[in-house]
Amino acid sequence: MHTPVGFRGALALGLGATLVASVAAPAAATAAPAPGEQARNVILFIGDGMGQTHVDAARQVAVGAAGQLDMETLPVRGAVSTWAVLPESDTPELVTDSASAATAWSSGRKTYNAAIGVDAYGEILPTLMEQAKGAGMRTGNVSTAEVTDATPAAQFSHAALRGCQGPTYSLESCGTLGGQPYLPIAQQIARNDVADVILGGGNNRFTAEDQAVMEGNGYTVLGELGAQVATGDELQAVRDGSEQRVIGLFNTGNLTPEVNKAKAFPTPAVQEEPSLSQMTQAAIGLLAKSRDARQNGFFLQVEGANIDKRSHANDAAQTIGETIEFDNAIAVAKRFAAKDKNTLVIVTADHECAGFNIIGKGSYTNAEAVTPPGNQSGTSSTETPVRTESGALDPERSTGPVNGSGSADPTNFAPATFRTADDPAGVEDGSPEASLWLTYLSGNHTGADVPLFAGGKGSEIFSGNQDNTDLYGKILAATKALSTP
Amino acid sequence: MRTPATARTPVRRTSAPLAVAGLAGALVVALAGCSTPDAATVDVAGQAREVALSSPAPAPAAAEALDAPAPAGTVVVLDGPFTDRIELRELRLEEGGHVVAAADVTKDVSELLELELEVAWYDAAGALVTSVRHVVDPEDAEEHHSAAGVIGLPVDVAPPVPVPADASATVAVPVLVNE
Numbered sequence: 147m148h149t150p151v152g153f154r155g156a157l158a159l160g161l162g163a164t165l166v167a168s169v170a171a172p173a174a175a176t177a178a179p180a181p182g183e184q185a186r187n188v189i190l191f192i193g194d195g196m197g198q199t200h201v202d203a204a205r206q207v208a209v210g211a212a213g214q215l216d217m218e219t220l221p222v223r224g225a226v227s228t229w230a231v232l233p234e235s236d237t238p239e240l241v242t243d244s245a246s247a248a249t250a251w252s253s254g255r256k257t258y259n260a261a262i263g264v265d266a267y268g269e270i271l272p273t274l275m276e277q278a279k280g281a282g283m284r285t286g287n288v289s290t291a292e293v294t295d296a297t298p299a300a301q302f303s304h305a306a307l308r309g310c311q312g313p314t315y316s317l318e319s320c321g322t323l324g325g326q327p328y329l330p331i332a333q334q335i336a337r338n339d340v341a342d343v344i345l346g347g348g349n350n351r352f353t354a355e356d357q358a359v360m361e362g363n364g365y366t367v368l369g370e371l372g373a374q375v376a377t378g379d380e381l382q383a384v385r386d387g388s389e390q391r392v393i394g395l396f397n398t399g400n401l402t403p404e405v406n407k408a409k410a411f412p413t414p415a416v417q418e419e420p421s422l423s424q425m426t427q428a429a430i431g432l433l434a435k436s437r438d439a440r441q442n443g444f445f446l447q448v449e450g451a452n453i454d455k456r457s458h459a460n461d462a463a464q465t466i467g468e469t470i471e472f473d474n475a476i477a478v479a480k481r482f483a484a485k486d487k488n489t490l491v492i493v494t495a496d497h498e499c500a501g502f503n504i505i506g507k508g509s510y511t512n513a514e515a516v517t518p519p520g521n522q523s524g525t526s527s528t529e530t531p532v533r534t535e536s537g538a539l540d541p542e543r544s545t546g547p548v549n550g551s552g553s554a555d556p557t558n559f560a561p562a563t564f565r566t567a568d569d570p571a572g573v574e575d576g577s578p579e580a581s582l583w584l585t586y587l588s589g590n591h592t593g594a595d596v597p598l599f600a601g602g603k604g605s606e607i608f609s610g611n612q613d614n615t616d617l618y619g620k621i622l623a624a625t626k627a628l629s630t631p
Numbered sequence: 632m633r634t635p636a637t638a639r640t641p642v643r644r645t646s647a648p649l650a651v652a653g654l655a656g657a658l659v660v661a662l663a664g665c666s667t668p669d670a671a672t673v674d675v676a677g678q679a680r681e682v683a684l685s686s687p688a689p690a691p692a693a694a695e696a697l698d699a700p701a702p703a704g705t706v707v708v709l710d711g712p713f714t715d716r717i718e719l720r721e722l723r724l725e726e727g728g729h730v731v732a733a734a735d736v737t738k739d740v741s742e743l744l745e746l747e748l749e750v751a752w753y754d755a756a757g758a759l760v761t762s763v764r765h766v767v768d769p770e771d772a773e774e775h776h777s778a779a780g781v782i783g784l785p786v787d788v789a790p791p792v793p794v795p796a797d798a799s800a801t802v803a804v805p806v807l808v809n810e
Contacts, residue, residue: 263683270679270680270683270684272676272679273676273679276675276676276679277675277676279675280674280675280676302679303679303683304679304680304683305683308744308808309744309745309806309808311808313712314690314691314805314806315687315688315689315690316690316747316764316766316805316806318745318747318766318806319745319747319806319808320687323683323684326684326686327686327687328683328684328685328687329682329683329684329685329686329687330687333687334679334682334683337682337685338678338679338682338683339678340675340679350712350713350715351712372712398712398715398716399715399716399738399809400809454741454810455741455810456741458741458742458810459741459778589741589742589776
């Protein structure tokens with residue numbers, strides 16, 4: 147049974163989703179785990195913008211065609227549909243943004259793009275993290291984005307518009323809830339005590355007043371909110387604390403992508419930023435060792451945000467680098483889950499970004515052709531020439547890869563080429579000899595389903611095709627502290 | 632992806648929003664065949680709602696006076712939470728008091744979602760003459776994307792009332808959000 151997708155018209159939409167699933171693909175496994183098979187802890191990984199090709203490309207670079215990323219070694223596979231709805235309606239919006247998608251799995255409801263923790267009509271929805279906290283679980287929210295950005299925000303705040311991140315409320319960037327101004331996301335996070343551990347970026351969304359409030363509520367604040375970013379060393383220093391609430395924001399904005407951290411910005415401040423895997427390790431340590439977690443478990447969301455952000459930029463090198471680091475963080479969780487034997491690990495995405503794809507070595511895309519062939523729309527047949535004009539590669543716009551050997555020509559359009567783990571020694575990124583040829587369709591999100599991987603207790607119910615709203619009910623069902631005995 | 636225009640309109644609120652939201656949450660859980668969260672869960676969700684609906688602090692207004700009078704024709708960018716993410720090049724006062732610049736947003740900028748500038752004009756004695764909140768339409772940034780970010784986004788802010796010929800100005804960046 148699918149989770150209903152809207153308070154108004156819920157049954158109609160839920161029925162529609164069920165019918166689509168039953169016709170188009172094998173029905174998702176939906177039964178709740180058997181008693182004793184529910185997880186005490188849940189770690190939910192979100193690769194922002196991570197479609198199947200992002201996984202494929204990272205695999206080829208990291209471990210080669212026959213290898214597997216850590217996420218791919220999780221035993222349960224599925225796919226997730228991601229569509230949103232238009233404001234104040236149940237009308238599907240086929241391409242979601244991060245806000246709508248994150249609200250879908252955190253609350254079980256479809257909503258409009260830009261909505262954070264509210265439904266399509268602006269009604270505030272209880273979230274998984276809020277419910278976990280209420281059930282006595284420890285809670286954590288980790289991201290390489292500003293923690294006020296859409297994906298983390300939808301677990302522990304509510305906003306009519308995702309742009310209302312703080313520290314200042316403005317009508318244009320925030321809109322209203324029920325006609326009333328509301329607290330910006332950062333200021334909600336500082337005051338609602340929903341997450342015990344908050345690690346990521348966005349220090350300048352917060353203020354000294356927020357710090358005073360959080361310290362008053364028992365948080366250890368690394369750095370100074372709104373004034374001085376936290377450092378990886380500070381994070382290391384608190385890792386042994388078992389009952390602490392911690393907020394550490396390591397950049398004024400988003401964290402630095404790993405490729406840039408290594409090459410473009412080797413400044414001390416950037417080098418002080420922890421990686422996603424380091425933050426994940428720290429968060430698990432802080433959450434799992436607490437008394438509340440030993441009694442009721444913990445719920446942790448971890449977002450690899452820069453996969454999406456660098457896909458928007460059509461930067462394949464950084465996209466791959468961020469996907470590999472996201473997988474490193476998953477490896478950390480897998481090791482914990484293997485030892486703990488009571489933890490559910492789920493890996494999925496909010497949406498695909500930029501139509502990332504692998505083309506044949508030596509081939510080219512329509513967009514590189516002298517006269518890009520137009521799409522047909524029911525007008526062609528087997529007797530009709532598919533291409534009426536030259537589809538040859540345009541030498542004016544595509545003289546080589548956009549990286550490496552072709553990078554000196556700024557007019558080059560595509561592709562970006564990368565050596566894979568299977569390529570002979572000496573083959574370099576950006577060379578025609580590299581096996582992995584990557585292109586982007588656009589600079590924006592697409593409506594493709596996204597992959598899901600899961601393992602650990604209760605993971606079987608995530609198998610198969612499902613909607614992003616289904617994840618909410620399934621996580622509730624699979625989590626001991628959140629389900630009815 | 633841009634926010635749909637309709638999402639910017641105030642959304643309707645029921646007469647009992649908290650109760651409805653709670654009922655909706657319970658309905659979702661019940662219909663999903665899953666468990667109903669315990670009472671503590673509802674309380675925390677309610678607390679989060681209560682916090683969310685707290686009144687925000689008013690946006691900082693332009694200072695009534697400068698600490699010291701500024702030379703005529705100068706424009707100063709005030710330090711703020713986002714001044715490490717944006718550079719206003721060729722910032723100047725032009726005829727009629729227009730504050731003109733080319734904005735470079737060079738950090739965290741796969742897509743520009745929100746940008747607001749608070750521009751204030753001061754007389755020769757440093758007293759506030761007028762101010763205005765300038766809201767940039769993110770669509771206007773699309774053609775200025777480059778490998779380095781959003782580069783050269785034109786800024787031209789007119790004073791809402793006439794300002795003296797010897798006026799100076801300040802610019803603050805209270806809102807900046809990138810995808």
